[in-house]
Amino acid sequence: MVHEQLKQYVEKIPNKLLEELEAHCPASKLKKAAEKLCEEYLNANIAPGEAVGLISAESIGEPGTQMTLNTFHFAGVAEMNVTMGLPRMVEILDARKSISTPTMEIFLKSPYNKGKDIRDVALQIKETSTSYFVKEFTINVTNLSIELNLDQEKIREVHTSVKTLAKALEKALVKEASIKLVEGDNIELKLKGKDEKSLNVLYKLKEKLKDIYVTGIKGIKQVLPVKRKDEFIIITAGSNLKKVLELEFVDTTRTVTNDIHEINSTLGIEAARQAIIDELLKVIEAQGLNVDLRHIMLVADTMCMGGSIKGITRYGVVSEKASVLARASFETPLRHLTNAALVGEIDYLDSVVENVMLNQPVPIGTGLPRVIAKK
Amino acid sequence: MATTEVYLNGKYTGDIENKEEFIAAIKSERFKEPFAGRLNIYYNEELNRVFVESSRGRATRPLIVVKNGIPLLTERHIKQLHKNELSWTDLVQQGIIEYLDTAEEETALVAFTEREITPDHTHLEISPLAMLGLISALVPYGNFTQSSRLSIGAKNQKQSIGLYTTNYHVRMDMDVNSLHTPQKPIVKTVMHDLADYDKHPAGQNIVVAVMNYKGYNMEDAIILNKGSIERGFGRSTYFRPAIAEELRYSGGLMDQICIPDKDIKGYKSEKDYKLLEGDGIVYPEAQVSEDNVVIGKTSPPRFLSSLDEYSLASNIRRESSMALKHGEQGVVDFVVITENEEGNKLVQVRIRDQRIPEVGDKFTSRHSQKGVIGFIFPESDLPFTSRGIVPDLIFSPHSVPSRMTISHLLELIGAKTGSLAGRHVNGTTFDSEPEEKLRKELLELGFRDDGTEIMYNGLTGERFHARIFVGNMYYLKLKHMVANKIHSRARGPIQLLTRQPTEGRAKEGGLRLGEMEKDTFVAHGASLLLKERFDSDKTAIPVCESCGLTAIQDALKDKRFCPVCGDSVEISDIEVSYAFKLILDEFKSLGIYPKLQLENKY
Structure with a gap:
């Protein structure tokens, strides 16, 4: 070839x-x-002995000091408020399990991406609960029942029916109430069992009712169709990558979430690595800073090296260091020392920190080459 | 009718039915004895409570009372005040001037000037200047500057060197400065007269050119004229006393102020004591410098129980003289021998040091335009105007736009006019001489009304293309002088515990090469240079090759042995930082066995 x-x-x-x-x-x-x-x-090519990790750390850390601490606020309705800046950077690098503002960018297949039924499509994705459809809750004290006055328009809007709504309620409230459809397409709930506390239970039921999941994708709290360049995409608050990718009108090749752990569990570690790079770059660029891509790639590689995502914390990447002294010099020294003493760990003094502590040349740059004598 | 609760000094005292009547009654009576204007009243609508305050320590301020739109203070009063027929207290006692506290201020409507008064107003500001503090009011043209700059300008004046007291020559103040030839400012405010500023001035009037010259005044630096310095500009004296006391210890022992004997513990060297007279104190007007003893003193030994000190009986006292610290110098100015409250002999020696402005000393105008000297040019090399005037100081024009200190520029014009006309210029905040008037006067005096002049390069004699803004200005020397701050070290004292260099100027310490600085060495791969930097506490420690613990070296018997394995094992010296030896010790104290496995490097 x-x-x-x-x-x-x-x-x-x-x-x-x-x-x-x-x-x-x-x-x-x-x-x-x-x-x-x-x-x-x-x-x-990078020369052997170049301190790539440290240079990466400095190259990301130095502009980090210039970053504004506060969340960046978008003015207007067109965008959603997403954590940016230093807090977001810390979130990514620590590999937090639950992030403060999960968001998705859902790309659509044509013809939807040209704006066809965009509102409909968006509403189908959004997690919708009972309260969205109900105009009014009427409590009937004598019957110990609740009547739901439904908004038919909204039901049609989300492409669902009174029946599915009733089914959802029945599933959630099997033990507490029986569900009945009444005239005018409304729903009546009747409390099962009767005692003195029933009235109290009824009121509590009414509150519970409001938050029962009916349709849409769980976890998607808000949807916002936005025109980006010349196609429509949907930005969401809340994230559920797996369920969203199952939808037939979604362009699975471009849809993304900012939850790295979710990407790891649905698409695998390589995708997660790329997600870390993309998210870090997004934060850095939003602040108008400039960091070479390869520094960020090195960080992402380090975090994903073991096949799972490890944060740059004492429980993550740092706990993997070979040297006891190096680990002890970073947070909770006593724990590392006692554990090392228990198993009789040996420190081979192969890295930088240990050698600085001992006042030996560090094995980096000019400290790396040695003279070998022929016997 | 609803009643209103009344609180006297925060305590509930009773109810009243007609609050308006009650408040009016108090207001009309309070200036009389026994209240004498110290009573304040405040009605809180939300709570429907009347608060009467008479306690001490509240912040109050005086205002002229206005009734029915007419201020009570009249021209007649002012005439009487001028003739000394009337005093401030009379005005307060007549209810013409009232002191309002912060709470009552909320219920008052205060007019800023007499013109603004409407029938609704209750008070009139005595002077708009009253809203500034004493020192803020000393800044001329204060209403032409940002408020934050005004505050900074006031703060700078507090640090200026002037004539801080007239009896300084008989005082023993710690760490004080005194300016040699202080002058009254040409541009004054009312506060300068009120505060008797002429009796304790803090600066000098100099000629300032606003321009760049050879780049030595960039970034807030200033250029000084060497000729001006030789004529006495910015010359000051720094005073610092050395104090020694003959302390009494248990067992009838006491300190002794004398010339220490040679066989004493910690004896410095003969030449360090050479300035002492028979009584162990330096003579006045002696030139002293680094390490010179100014008060010789010996103390009894620290621990009496030590046996060998008893056996040697003769002289085991230790040296505790007062000597000049590293880098200090001066002339002995004044010596006091006296007794303190405990009846101990007390010796105080004041050392004086003349401070001539040098590169790095800090100067400021009164408008927060501070800067350090960047270069001192010989007079012949400085630019001069077409009239032959050479500026004393060159100020960078880049310091003005971002800080918006218009007052700085106005003072230049004001003082220029004042110095040419031979008069003081009034620069009182809100009540200053208008710029137009000053410009007109300047024009009449034969100068350009914008204050600019044609100037020539002092080095080449060429005329500058631009006209340069030249004016006079009151400049202050600040107490931050390089002589008190300069510091460097190559060799020096180390700490006992870590064997690392000490920290800080006072201890002649080193400058720490910290964690992040270390990282830069690593990033450059300068491994061996990094090692050299951290060599300050390197030591060779003997290590037992069989158990890996630090061995013992007995220098007296020239023997080495391991405390664990005895003396029949191989012991090698290894070179590590002393801090690492300490951490090994610490590990051992934790019950962790830090075994060193030795390996031949070659």
């Missing part, structure tokens, strides 16, 4: 680069171009 003239570079340059060169370069200039490419590629 690779051209004859490029054979000698196969070992030196990644195959993908060679293929690209072959595709874009006329055969007559191939040799010269390959030579130049090889040179450039070798120049771009």
Whole structure:
């Protein structure tokens, strides 16, 4: 597959680069171009002993000091309020399980992305509970029943029916009440069993009623159709990637959430790594700062290296460090020391912090090469 | 009719039926004895309560009472005041001036000026200047500056060096400065007269050019004229006393102020004591410098129980003289030998040091335009005007736009006019001489009305393309001088526990290369340079090769042994930081066995 003239570079340059060169370069200039490419590629390589981790840390940490602490507020209705800035950055790097503002950006297949029934589509995604459909709750004290005066328009809006609503209520309230459809497409709930406390129970039931899930996708608290460039997308508050991707009108290739753990459980660790990179970049760029992509990639790689997402905390990445002294120098030193003493851990002094503590040259840069004598 | 509760000094005292009548009665009676204007009354509508306050310590301020739209203070009163027939207290006792506290202020409508008065007004401000503090009112043209800048300008004046007291030469103040030739400001405010500022001025009137010159006044720096300094600008004296007391200890022992004997514990060196006279105190007007003893003193030993000190009996007292610290110098100014409250002999020696302005000393105008000297040019190298005037100071124009200190520019014009006309200029906040008037006067005096002048480069003699804004200004020298702050170290004292360098200027300490600075070394891969930086506490410790614990070296017998394995094991020296040796000790005290596995490096 690779051209004859490029054979000698196969070992030196990644195959993908060679293929690209072959595709874009006329055969007559191939040799010269390959030579130049090889040179450039070798120049771009990082020298052994370069402190890439520390440089990444400095490169992200320094602009971090300039970040505004406060959440960025969008003015107007067109956008939702999403945690940005330093708090969001901390959230990502700590790999928090529950984030403060989960959001999704749902892309749609055509014709929906051109705006067809966009309101309808959005409302179908939104988690809807009983209170949305009910105009009025009427409590009948003598019968110990509640009558729900339904808003038929809203029911039609979400593409559901009184029957499904009744079914949902029945499922949720099997023990407490019996459900009956009454004239004018309304629902009557009758309390099961009777005693002195019944009236109290009835009132509590009314409150409970309001929050019963009827239709839509659980977890999606709010939907907002937005026109971005020349297509319509739906921005949500609340996230449920798995359920959203199951919908037939959703463009599964582009729909994203900002919940990294959710991405990990539905799409896998590689997708999660990319999500960490994207989310970090989003925060940094929103602040008008500039950090090289490769620093962020290194951080994301470190976090996802073990096949699961580990935060940069004492329970995550730091707990994986090989050296006892290095771990002890970062938070809860006593715990690390006692645990190390219990199992008789050996510190091989392979990394930076330990060697600084011992006043030895650190194995980085000029401290890396050693003289080996022939015996 | 509903009753209203009355509280006297926060305590419930009773109910009243007609609150308006009650309040009016109190207001009409309160200036008479025994209240004498110290009573305040406040009605809270929400709570329907009347609060009467007579306690001490409330913040109150005086205002002129206005009745039916007419202020009670009349021209007649002012004439009487001028003739000294009437005093302030008379006005207060006649109810013409009232002191309002913060609560009563809420119920009053105070007019700012006499013109604003309507029938609704209850009081009139004595002067709009009254809303400023004493020092804020000392800033000329204060109403032409941002309020925050005004506050900063006031704060700077508190740090200025002036004539802080006239009897300074017989006082033993700690750490004080005194300006040699203070002057009255040309641009004054009313407060300068009220506060007798002329008796304790704090600055000097100088010629200021607003321009850049060779870049030495960028970022708030200023350029000074060497000639001006030689003529006495900014020259001050710094006073610092050395104090020693003959303390009495248990067992009849006591300190002794004398020239210490040579065989004393901690004896410095003969030349450090050379300035002492027979009584162990330096002579006045002696030139003293670093390490010189000014008061010689010996103290009894710290621990009496120590046996060998008994056996050596003769002289085991220790040295405790007062000497000049690192970097200090001066002249002995004044010596006091006296007794303190406990009857102990007390010696105080005041050291004086002349401070001539040098690069790094801090100066400011009265408008929060502070800056440090960036360079001192010889007079011949400075720019001069077409009339031959060489500025004393060059001020950067970049300091003005962002800070919006218009008052700074107005003072330049004002003082220029004042100095040329030979008079003081009134710059009182809200009541200053108008700019137009000053400009007109300046024009009549033969100068451009905008204050600019044609100037020539002092180094080349070329004329500058732009006209330069030149004016006079009252400049203050601030007490922050480099001589008290400069610090460097190459070798020096170390801490006992960690063997690392001490911290701080007073202890001749090092400057810490911290965690983040360390990171920069690592990022550059400068591994060995980093090691060298952290070598300050490196030590060689003997380690037992069989058990991996620190061994013992007996220097007297030239023997090494391991406290665990005895003396028949191999013991090697390893080079680590002393701090690491300490953490090994700490591990051991925790019950953790830190075993070092040694390996040959080569």
